[in-house]
Amino acid sequence: MVHALERLIVRHTHRLPLPAGNTGPNDGGVTARRFDAALMSAGFKLSAGLLEELARLPEETVVALAARTFDTVREAVGDHVRHNVYFVDFPANVPDTFEFWMRCVAEALDDDTARPGVLQRLRAGVLDLLTLPSYGVYRHTYEQMLAAHDDLIAAAGDRMTVLHPGGTLDDEVTALYLSLAGSTTPLGDDHLRDLAVLAAHRTDGPQPEAIPVREIRAVVNRARLDAGADLLLDTVTDVLRLACALSDGDVTLREPTRFRALSRPVRRALLGGLDAVVAEAPAKLADVAAHREAWKRLGERLHPHEYPRWPSAAEVFAVARGEKKAPSFDSRVEELLGRGDVAAAAALLTAAPGRLLRALDRLLCAAGGPKEVDAVLAAFESAVPQVSGRVVLSLREHVQNRAGTTGDRRVFVNRLGGAWVTADTRPPLPSAVRERLCAVLDAETRRRLPAPGRLLVDPAVLDVALPLSGRATAAGFGVLPRGSVSPVEGELLRFFTYWKQTARSTDYDLSALVLDDDYATVTWLSYTALTSVEGSHSGDVTDAPDGASEFIDLRLGAVRGSFVVPQVNLFSGEGFEEVEESFFGYMLRETEQKGRPFEPRTVRMKSDLRGPGRVALPLAFERGEDGRWRARWLHLYLRGNPSANRVEENRVSVSVLLRGLLARSPLTVRHLIDLMAADATATTWWDGSTLPDGPVTYIGLERPDGLPEGSRVLTPENLRDLIPA
Template structure:
C-alpha cells in the first residue's frame, strides 16, 4: 500500500521507525531519484536524514517511482544498437533465413520458425555496452516527490479522494477504492458516483454494516456485482456468488425500500436480475417489493421505465410529451437535448433552466462539449464506451441551428458559473490550457491526461515504446505507427514488416515476453515529412491487454546529442497502462509543427481480429479516428478560465491556481481536481 500511495499521489508516507542518522542515505536517495527524472522535496530529505531504517525506506521510494514510469523492467530492444544500424527489413529477413540454414533448420516460410527471429540475441549488459551515457539536458523532466502523512493518514486521505470523486473512476482506481474501503475508516461522505457507492456498500455488506445511499434497484445490482468480484459498471456480465443469509437479507431489504416508481429500471438488466434472484431466494423473505423486482425481470409484472415512456412518445411523434416526461428525469433530459432539438421541441431553454440545478457538473460539461460540435456534420462519428472500446458510423444527423443552441448553452454555462468558488485571483498555467476537463477516469500511469488533451514538448527525436510481460502463454505485441500528411492522407508506416520509413525507425520485432519485452519507434523531427504520427499496439497473438501480467505504452523525447540507452527514465514524458477489451490500442497521436511536437491523448481500443492484427489492416480506420480526434472541440481548461472571467473576483476570497501538479505549498488545483472545483 505504501508503494501504491507513492505511485498514485507522489507523496511518501512517513516512517514510524526508530530515529537515527540517515543523512548519507538521503543524499543517495536524491541522486537515485534524479537519475529517474524525480527530485525529493526538502521535507522528504529531512525525514530520511533522521531515520535509522533510512536505507529500506529510500529503497521503497525509488522502486515506487521507477514502477510509475515503467523503469523497473529491462528494456532490451531486438537490435542492440537501436536506433543505429537497424537493417532494411528484407535484408534482415534473409539474414535470419541464412542463419537458420547454417544451423541446419529447414525454412518453412514462417518467420517465427526461424531461430534468430523474434528472440533477442544479446544480453541486457551487452546492449548497455553498445550505448554511451546520456548527456543531461535542461529539457529533461524533473518531477518532485513530497513527504506525506503517516501511512494510515495517507490511506484515509486517498480513500476519501477516490470515494468523493465527482466523475466515474477508471477500472484501476475502482479496484484501489475497493481495497481502501476495507482498510480505511468508514466515515460519512458525500459520494456522488453510484459505482463508488456500490463499492463502499460491498465492503459494508461483507462486514455486516448498514448499507447507505441505496435509492434505485440498479444500486443494489451494482452492489451485488461488486461483492461477487464482477463489473460494478454492469457493462460486463457478472457471475454472482452465493451470499450468506445476512447478506441476502440486507440486499433484499435494500430492494424493498426502493420506491415503486424505480421498478422500470429492472428492464435494462433483466437477465442479470434473473441470475441474481437465483442466489438471493427472495420468496424466503417477507419483502414484497423486493419480490416485485424479480417478477418484473421474469415478465410476470409490467413496469415501464422513464426511458421506455420517452421512446413511446418519440415513436408517436409527440415531442412535447417526450419533453414533459423527461422533465421528471433532469439528467436524461439533458442527454436527450440533441434529439429534442432535431424534433422541434418547444420551450427547451426554460425546461433546461429548471433541470440544470439538479444535474451533475460532468453531465453539464458533456452537454456543452457535445453542442459545440453539432454545427456541422462530422466526416464520421467516433463512439467510445467507458471501457474505451471504439466504433465508427456515418454521421447522418442534420446539423443543429446555432440560434436554437445558443440560449441553451447560455443556461448551462450560467449554472456552471454559479457553482464556481469565489476567488480573488485566478492563475492558470499555460501547460494546462489545452487539457480536457475530465468527465471520467483515465488510464493508470504517469503524465496521463484525459482523452482529447493536448500537451506540447520539444526534441529532435520522439521515441515511443510498448512493454509487456506475458502471464501464461507466448504473447506477441507489435508496436507500429501510421504516418499521415497535413490532409490526413496515408504517407507510410513503420512496424515489424517495415523497420524504416519516412524518418521513422523500428527497434525490431520481439515475439516472446516470458521475461518481458519492449519495442521502440523513433521519429526524427528533421527527417520525416509526416505531419501526424499515430502509434498503435497490435496484439498479433497470445494474451489480451487485460490478461497479460503487465503492459504499458509510453513516450520520451531527446536531442540528437544526448546519446544514452534506448530507455532513459529521466526523458520519459508519459507512461500509460494498456488495459482494454480490444485487440488494437491507440493510446495517443502526435503532430509535428516546426520545432515542436504536440501530443493528443486518445485512450482508444479497436476490436481488431482474434489473431494476426497488423497496421496494414487498420490504417484506414486509424486515419478516420485521428482526423475526428483533432477536429473535435473539447471542453478544456481554457473554457473554465473563461467561465471564471464571467464570474468576476471577490476581494476577500482566496486565490486559485490551476496546474498539472501540486507545488510546495499544495495550493494548486490539479486537472484531476477540476471536477470538484466545478461541483456545487
C-alpha cells in the same frame, strides 16, 4: 498492507506519507540526500520541504522509506522491468529490412536442424519468418545490450517529477479515500480497485458528504457490507451494482456478471436493503426493466422466496419475470415521442432531469416547429439546476460540437475505449439554439464553481481535456484525458512497448504510421519497415515468457508528414487484458544525449494497455502550423483481426478515425478557468519564477515546490475535483 497503502499514496498524489511522533535520533539528512540523488536517475526528486522532513527522521526510517518509494516511482515510469532490444546497437546499425530477413534465411540454411524445413518452404514459394531460428528472439543478454551503449548525458529538458511531504499515513489514506469516494465523475478500473483497498480501511472513519457516482457507491457498499456497516442504498439498481461488486463483476452494468453463491448474511443484507428501497418508494420498481436479465440471474442466488418478511423485495423479481407490471419511465417517454408529442415528452422528462439533458439533442431534432423547440428549451432550463455538474459539462461539450452539417463524420467511443466512425445523419442545430444552450450551461457551471480566491495557473494545463469520466484516461504515469493536447519538446521521440505473456506465446508489434495533411499514408515504421528517413525500429520480438520490449526512434525534424500515430498491434497470442503486464510510453531526448534505449528520466508518459481490441492507439502526434509538435491523447482500441494485425492493414481505419477525432473539440481546463476568473480576486499565470505570498488555488501539470499553507492544488492526479457537483 501498510506498505501497499504508502505506495498507493505516492502513486496517486506524489506525496510521501511521513511517520508521526518521531522520537529517535535526527540523523537522516545524509541518507535523504542520497535518496534524492538515486531518485534523479529515474526522473524524480525530493522537494526542499520533503528533504527537511526526512532529515529529522532516524536514518533507518529514511532507508526503509527510500527503498519502498524508489520501487514505486520506478514502476510508475516502466523502469521495474528489463528493456532489452533485438538489435543490440539500436537506434544505430539497424539493418535494411530485406537484408535482415535474408540474413535470417542464410543463418537458417547454415543450421543443420532447420535447413530441411527452410528448403522445403522456399521451394513452395512461401517462407514464414517465425520458422527461422534466429528471427524474433533476443540474440544477446540484457547486460550485453547495456555494455553496447554510452551513459545518458544529462540535459536541461530531462523530466524531473517532484515528490512532496505528506501527512501521516492515516491522514493521507483518509484524504485520498474522501477524494475518490466523493468524486463527481466516474473512476477508471484502476482507481476503482484502489478505492476498494482504501474503503476497506475507512468504513468507520470520515465519509464524503455524498457519493454521487453509482459505481463508486457500489465499491464503498461492498466494504461497508464486509465491515457490518449500514449500506448506502436509494435505488433498486444500487443493490444490483453491489451484487456485481460482490462477484467482482462490472458495477457499471454494461457487461453481464456471473453471480457467485452468496452466504446467508449477505443475502439477508441485500434483500433487506432492496425491501426498504421499494417499500419507501414503490415507483422505483420501474427501474427493474432496464436490467431484467441480470435481476433474474441474481434472484437465483438470493432465493427471495425463503424470506417472506421482505415482500417488497420479492416484487422486484416478480417484475423481472414479467409477473408484475411496472412500466418504465423510458417506455412512457418513447410512447409520447412515437405519437410525435415532443413537448409532452419534454415535460415528462423534467421529472428525470438527467435523462432530459441526455435526450435533449434528440428532442430538439424531433421538434416540429418553433413552439415545440421553445417548449423543449423551457423544460431544459428548468431541469439544468437539478443535474450533476458532470452532465452539465458533458452537454456543453456536445453542444459546441453540433455546428457541423449533415454528412460529417461522427465518432463513437465506448467506455472500454473501443472506437468507430459513421456518417452524421442528424440535422444541425441552429446557431441561435446552440448559443442559448451554451449560455444557460455556462451560467449554471459558473454558479456551482467555488470562489477560487487568488488563481494561479500554469498555461501548460489549459489544453488538458476535462476528466468528465475516469474511463477516458488509461492508468499510468503522465497520462492525460482523451482529447488533451500537450507540447512535445525535443529532437528525438522514442516510443516503447513492453509485454509479458501469462501462459502462451504472445507477439505484440509496435508500429508508427506517418500521415500527411490529408491523412494519407506517407510511410510507417514496423517490423516490416525497420528503417526510414524518419527513424528506425528496434526489431521484432515474437515471444515474451520473461517479458519483451520494442522501440521506435523518430527524428522529429525528419518527419515528412503532419501526423505520427504510434500503435501496438496484437499479432498472435494473448490479448491486452490477458497478458500478465503490458504498457506503452514515450520518451524525449536530444541527439547528443545518447544513453540506453530505455532511460527512465526521459520518460514523459507510460500508460497501461488494458483494452478489449487488438490494435491499441494510445495517442497521436501532430505538427502545428508553427512547426511545433504536440501530443493528442486518444486512449483508443480498434477491434482489428483475430490475429496477424499489421500497421499496413489498419492504416485506412486509423486515418478515418483520426480525421473524425480531430474534427471535435473537447471541453478543456481553459473553459473552467475562464468561468472561474470572473470570481477570482486575481488571476496569475505561473512562470516558475516567484511564489505567491498567500494561499492560492493552483491549477497546473505539477505542484510547485513551496506553495503557501492553505493553498488548493489541482493537477492531473486530482483534476476530477475541479468538476463541480
